Amino acid sequence: MSEKLVLIDGHSILNRAFYGVPDLSNSEGLHTNAIYGFLNILFKLLEEEKPEYLTVAFDVKAPTFRHEMYPEYKGTRKPMPQELHEQVPVMKQVLHAMGIRTMEQPGLEADDILGTLAKRAEKEGMDVSLVSGDRDLLQIASDKIKIRIPKTKGARTEVEDYYAADVEAKYGVTPAGFIELKALMGDTADNIPGVPKVGEKTASELLKQFQTLDNLYAHVEEVTKKAVRESLIANKDLAYLSLDLATIRIDSPVVLDWNEARLGELYTEDAYQLFRKLEFKNLLGRFEQKETKQDSLTAKIHVTSDLADAQEIFEAVKKAGHCGFAVLSDQKKCRKIEETEFCGLALCWGEEQIAVLPAEGFLTAQWLCSQLSDLYLAGVGLSTFEIKKAYPALLSNGEKDQDSCGTKTLFDVLIAAYLLNPLKNDYEPEDIAKEQLDRMIRTRKQLFEKLSLKEAYAQRPEEFYEYAGTLAYVCYAAMPVLSQKLEEAGMQKLFDEIEMPVSRVLYEMEKEGVLVRRQELQAYGDALVDRINELETKIHEAAGCEFNINSPKQLGEILFEKMGLKGGKKTKTGYSTAADILEKLAADNPIVADILEYRGLTKLKSTYADGLADYIEEDGRIHTSFNQTITATGRISSTEPNLQNIPMRTELGRLIRKVFVPRDNYLFTDADYSQIELRVLAHISGDEQLIEAYKSDADIHRITASKVFHTPFEEVTDLQRRNAKAVNFGIVYGISSFGLSQDLSITRKEAATYIEQYFATYPQVKTFLDKQVEDAKQNGYVTTLYGRRRPIPELKSSNFMQRSFGERVAMNSPIQGTAADIMKLAMIHVWEELHRRKLNSRLSLQIHDELLIETDRAEATEVAELLKDKMKHAAELSVSLEVDLHTGENWYDAK
DNA sequence: ACATTCACG
């Protein structure tokens, strides 16, 4: 068995990876996607090839590349974008850390190094794999030298392999012929001139006839086409110069002792540290098997089920005055503690003080929770991860202040981490340990895969203890670090006075849930079915065949190919069949109108009628999850099910709201802010005209129309008002003439005029929006009125689209975020007031600018009054906050 | 796992 050498074209693969892997960066802002992609390709190669030797060649000067999108565009090559450029030195660092030899030699291109090494190795009897994204290397292919070209196909990478025979099979020329082909046709991207008048087709025909360039010139008179023949003769020098340029050198003065390229231990300590720094979490797994580095933490974890021990521990915690804790229970929903799979508590009250208290023997769930609850009542500072799920245990002995949901003794590291960077997709304890404590801990998945906590405790106690103890430790140790960072970012108050209190409110709302009439919901769904079936038959008949109307692919083919409707391709995968496209066709094509109706009805059926029914629990109620750490702007989100997108805009959809009802002897009180975002804009921009407009208490869109279109208020037409309204919305979204023109179906130019007029009317709004973008570029983030931050990394992008997006986000986030802050304040105040007055009414839902309260009939007047009051005065802005309030026997009637 | 569509604010 001969030895094997793998050669990698460094810049080329890095470039492929850069465009193939979505943008990634570590917490320091260093882009890492190309490195990540490169490593994935590298690891895949190593597994497949198991080579003895490997080396990566780089050009000395960073080369330019053909732009992915426009490979043939005028021969210009895009310079390497900054996001890729900064990754090159780090990539080399990573390779060196893994003991991989890199090659770069002044005066030599990577191609020449690779070609030379490949041929040399072949001569010495090795098998060679040469990996590049560039087809130029195909000229090196032989029986022993395999050229491998990774292609990013969708999510995964596929590799095309070429031995000499494969090159011939695919391209009809030998590897050597490749050079001649290029010499004749040229390659603008590589600055190879080629022979004028000779393109790909002619070049290929000439070679088929004459095989080589030499032979061609020996028989140049036999070339039939006159123009080509003359060009060939006139440009003989150019042809040979091109041949030279196209030839990859296989005899360059490369100095390499194979031993330097021999692979050794890849998973070194240095590499480990680098991977950590780059935050390649799923690549770190490769190191785990190598080094079972026991984190020093595990030795400190004290496990006991002895009552006296446990009592001592709680005493010690009380004495310490603060601790990190973890409630060891798996629960999707926040519930009473008896209903959870509680299996113990973990506590940490010092660097060396970590205890795990499994619920068994005398340590009952109830006892443990009441001890924890006592700590809370005693004013001990408590830090945990995801406090919403800890509340059942934490509150099991009642309240400290019955009517206050704010207490500075509670600290949720999850919420803190979210505030510091709301853009992340998840905030796992291991991420917090890494980012805040620079400590690697084993993840739950690593410790016990998919086992539930209870199963883990039974089957793998050691791992369970490690998980539990570590969790408490992270909560303990990360608290001061996060707290300090919040302080530095000016978000301490936001955290203490808005986020922590609102977590309590959300917990109560989830626990309470909302009553849904199951049978009425069922009946609603049934009523849809007949019409859906009718439409389905009708659509299939009109189309002349049966197909799946729900498949955009099939639908697109039927409409735009079979039936020949106009409406060009819009998506990557085919025709767009989105509603706004179909609506334009509906007038002329009855089938399209039917499809739209079908879409609407099936949506109602599957998402709402059937979808909601699955979430009705035994108490007849739906308990949604309100997520506090999801959105980039500070809004709450709702899942399982989403109760923040229940239909409203169409009458048929809106009827679903009739199945949401209050319990017996209760009714619904519903209040929503009137244009809170525009009012927020008026306040934070300080625009006198806009503030004045709101003080006049008249229809804001009509006022805007009047001012923008220079029309007396009474004479504003409906169209003018509609346009003004669209502009008002557009401003909040981060206006662009394109977006507005789309929305109003007008030209960009007209839209631009509207915007100009708008800014002339409200000049300080423009100043404000410009300043947001300016500040965001300066600081990397924008803030709300209450100090909430939204980082905007897109502003640094070299991509125009991304940057424009960043600018719109910079304009929108302070507005949307401030409105979200105000709503949270209102929720806290409403909750506290309900408790202070010992009322039975309870908050049910929050829908961004709307609150729904399940109201005791006896309290109806009082609740309406306090709800409106607390919402209106949640913030005192330079314009008043107006609230529309309704009551009713169900949600439909209460709006 | 990803894309498309559509429900809400």
Place this chain on the structure above:
DNA sequence: ACGTACGTGAATGTC
């Protein structure tokens, strides 16, 4: 030349 309005979540089809 580029190709979008901001913020979400669920269902469905396709790979």
